[in-house]
Amino acid sequence: MSVLGQLEGFYDAVPRAGARAEDHGPLTLFVRDGAGWPFYARPTLGHPGPVGAADVARVRARQRELGVPEAFEWVDETAPTLRAAAEEAGLAVHTHPLMVLDPAAAEPAPHASSVLSEGLSVRILASADPALPTALTVPHLAFADPGTHIGTAGTNSLTALVPLHADPVAVERATTRIDAGLTVFAAAVDGTTALCAGQYNPVGEVCEIVGIGTLPAARRRGLAYAVTATLVEDALAHGLRTVFLSAGDEDVARIYARLGFRRVGTALIAEPFV
Structure with missing residues (x-):
């Protein structure tokens, strides 16, 4: 499995330890049970299709209904259609370098x-x-x-x-x-x-x-x-x-x-x- 494939599996697994997952087609919304940092929506693991602005808008409506932040997190290289969809749906998109420890330099x-x-x-x-x-x-x-x-x-x-x-x-x-x-x-x-x-x-x-x-x-x-x-x-x-x-x-x-x-x-x- 590629490194980005490993990370996608990780991103899907981590919230499930403290949140329920709602299926919204190409997007999954994680909703925390109880207090703590709120979660977000992200591309559904293994979903083959693109994500459109209407998909983002539906999840945003659900987030407002639940009283949770209208937040989405993903990796650009594994969900390349989501950035344009989020911007079309009226969201600001912030970029952050995604970095993996090089095994050849693994001694801090x-x-x-x-x-x-x-x-x-x-x-x-x-x-x-x-x-x-x-x-x-x-x-x-x-x-x-x-x-x-x-x-x-x-x-x-x-x-x-x-x-x-x-x-x-x-x-x-x-x-x-x-x-x-x-x-x-x-x-x-x-x-x-x-x-x-x-x-x-x-x-x-x-x-x-x-x-x-x-x-x-x-x-x-x-x-x-x-x-x-x-x-x-x-x-x-x-x-x-x-x-x-x-x-x-x-x-x-x-x-x-x-x-x-x-x-x-x-x-x-x-x-x-x-």
Whole structure:
């Protein structure tokens, strides 16, 4: 099976662990059961036909009916008609480099010296790790201020948002997934505060590294590199053979390239214009 074929199987399998799948012909809508990050619609695995604007419009109507985000995610190379259909249906389409770890470069480089010299701990988080609540929260701050520039949101902002993004239900869900081996979290931790965090989710021998986010005020210190390297090391140690991710932009992709990731396609996300 090709690499993109492996990724398509992964993309279809992962949401099914925490969502129900609604069949909408060439599109499948995943709807989360309970609290947590909302899911999206994506091309139906194995569907032979093209996707049209009317297909996108029908799923958008269903998403509005359910009160979930009108979001679509897919790989351009495996669903080449969907971009034009999404744009015709009135959605904004965002592009992200899709990258797979090169097996020939599968030994991650050492953690950035700046991380170690500052006394930070870069580690895989156990379910009882006191840094888990901030690790669940810091990506929300990072994604609210995307890019690699140094921002203003610091630890005070992080602490204020922990009750919103790491309430007891969210922490319990995360700890259950950790203990079940469904998700692996890593973080760069100062004391008990995660300044950068991310995770990977394994399915068979494939895993996706997702949610790598650095506290905006803590950027440009090598934290995202170190957290990603830690996740890669752990994934390889557990026998995962295909490790992939989607970079936020070309600048971020260059960071991942230093770890041995190579571009294999383009991940697309469609959502309403803001």
